[in-house]
Amino acid sequence: MNRIKTDICIIGAGSGGLSVAAGASQMGAKVVLLEGHKMGGDCLNYGCVPSKALIAAGKQAHAMETGASFGVKPTQPTVDYSVAKDHVHRVIDTIAPVDSQERFEGLGVHVVREYGHFISRQEVQAGPNIIEARRFVIATGSSPFVPPILGVQDTPYYTNETIFDLRDRPDHLIIIGGGPIGMEMAQAHIRLGCKVTVLEGAKAMGKDDPELAAVVLDRLTDEGVQIVEGQLARKVSGTDGDITVETQDETTFQGTHLLMAVGRKINIDKLNLDEGGVAHDRGVKVDPGLRSVTNKKVYAIGDVAGGLQFTHVAGYHAGVIVRSMLFGLPAKASTRHIPWATYTDPELAQVGLTEEQARKAYGIKLDVVRFPYAENDRAIAEGKTTGLIKVMVSGGRPVGASIVGAHAGELIAMWAMAIANKQKMSAIANTVLPYPTLAEINKRAAGAYFSPKLFDNPTVKRVVGLVQRWLP
Structure with a gap:
């Protein structure tokens, strides 16, 4: 085993982890950054960046159909779905160097491309490396939650981690989940020439102001998205190109592709938190300063801290804990201004x-x-x-x-x-x-x-x- 001693060990190279690594390293701390998957995390590779790129492609197509009031003759766009996905990946590739291993090593960060897990209260193992640190930062983010719907293990489906690699345009995309991800993907796909049905077990965009949400839902409906509320998916079945979703009232919906967009689960399963003396439930239990309530060497930021799940929150959390870890100053996280x-x-x-x-x-x-x-x-x-x-x-x-x-x-x-x-x-x-x-x-x-x-x-x-x- 290779033993490494450092000031700060960060587990996860998403938005929050990268922000801590860049700030702490440039201010003189010794930093080890662990990432077993892709640098940049969910936001760059599967979330904010690719979704906005696909939305932009949909806007271009929609603009060709809606210019009549400006004196521009509407025309039916010819959409090449695979080229739209090329645009998505070009955007990712353009931004990726900012989050790359090479850039962070240039900042003085020791990057280890392995998953990390606790082996004691003051040690984390990552592949053949054991890292002993004065402070640990858990920044492992979250992943798509796939509910235990009957038949889901035997039915092909997509999540935000896989939908951007789909090259053939879906004829009819069924989306389970009427939150922000579901609605963004619904509108992008309807504008790119797909038929879209959204199934929501409660109220679509239910966490938003209902008056304002209604404006968005009306627009999506006008554009052709079928939004079905109050219908929980009970069973899914089918093969590629032939998907059936049955709701609890036994209504069936037929489509060609299925996207799961029902929420997120926090990534803590691989961390061995009990061995590190880190209390947890759905996420890591932290105090107002984002410090573990049971191991003061450990901080948690972003989704894994159990609060609002947004990329910019992870970046904000990074600033809070850098103040505490590097300067010993009191710092507390708030949500009132997010x-x-x-x-x-x-x-x-x-x-x-x-x-x-x-x-x-x-x-x-x-x-x-x-x-x-x-x-x-x-x-x-x-x-x-x-x-x-x-x-x-x-x-x-x-x-x-x-x-x-x-x-x-x-x-x-x-x-x-x-x-x-x-x-x-x-x-x-x-x-x-x-x-x-x-x-x-x-x-x-x-x-x-x-x-x-x-x-x-x-x-x-x-x-x-x-x-x-x-x-x-």
């Missing part, structure tokens, strides 16, 4: 509390202000008037924002910054933005908060009247 987005068309984005959550938390001390895309000049010019913003405000500060519409994932950034820095609504209202931009939707929403206080206030009108009499 945004997220679903990249359908229109997009749906959220930061902080939804309206329902905010009403429960603040009651009568809450104001909800709204502004529609249909009253934004840039949205009108580009024919993207479907959508709205809702901002939840208490004590003059935003506590949540929900946006559905074009570029919602970009527009949410202003509210994420405001909530993270505890800014008041006046900070948004006082910001001067270029005209015409979609970003003015944010400013108009802030204006909608102040308008009643200024324009419907008798005291303000009396003061203005008195001033006008006395002004020279």
